Amino acid sequence: MLEHDELTHLHVQRVIKPKVEDVLPYFLDGEMMGTALSFVAYLRAVKMNPGWAGVHNAWRANNKNKPICYIRLGKEWIRDTKNVQWVIVLYLNHMDEYTEVIHSEGWQEIVWADLHYCRSCAYGCFPGRTKTILGKEFLGLCPTFYNKVSFVNPDEATIKIVTRLLDLEREARKCKGKQ
Secondary structure, three states, rough: OOOOHHHHOOOHHHHHHOHHHHHHHHHHOOHHHHHHHHHHHHHHHHHOOOEEEEOOOEEEEEOOOOEEEEEOOOOOOOOOOOOOOEEEEEOOOOHHHHHHHHHHHHHHHHHHHHHOOOOOOOOOOOOEEEEEEEEEEEEEOOHHOOEEEEOOOOHHHHHHHHHHHHHHHHHHHHHHHHO
């Protein structure tokens, strides 16, 4: 039998590979917990079951055996951010294919606000690269994370955008696979 918080320890997670739903209560409660559970239910409903990612408090959802999003719990891994309880990281590899939808829905500011900048990380990319995303040029982006967008402590309204972006990405990947 596990002690109260042992499920949040990496050495325990390596052995039992817990479901995200089992670990969520150690980080979230109330409305945020409900939002996270709804998002996990969405992932399962569209057959992108989040499985333990092999790193501390992280779960990966795949689409056709390729990563499409991560769920991260806690704040240890994200810099310069306080009060982080959970984060969804989207892999929007085909964003160029649904740029018009993002602009027509007015989501470009949300995407731009959640890009990953180089911070002299282990990838050796400092000072980062210049990249145009959704028609706007950005300096100092981490090339390892060009098409990754993070949503920190997303609320219900943000989850609607996240799920729509995931649906668009899945459709774009499906179309790419047929060509």
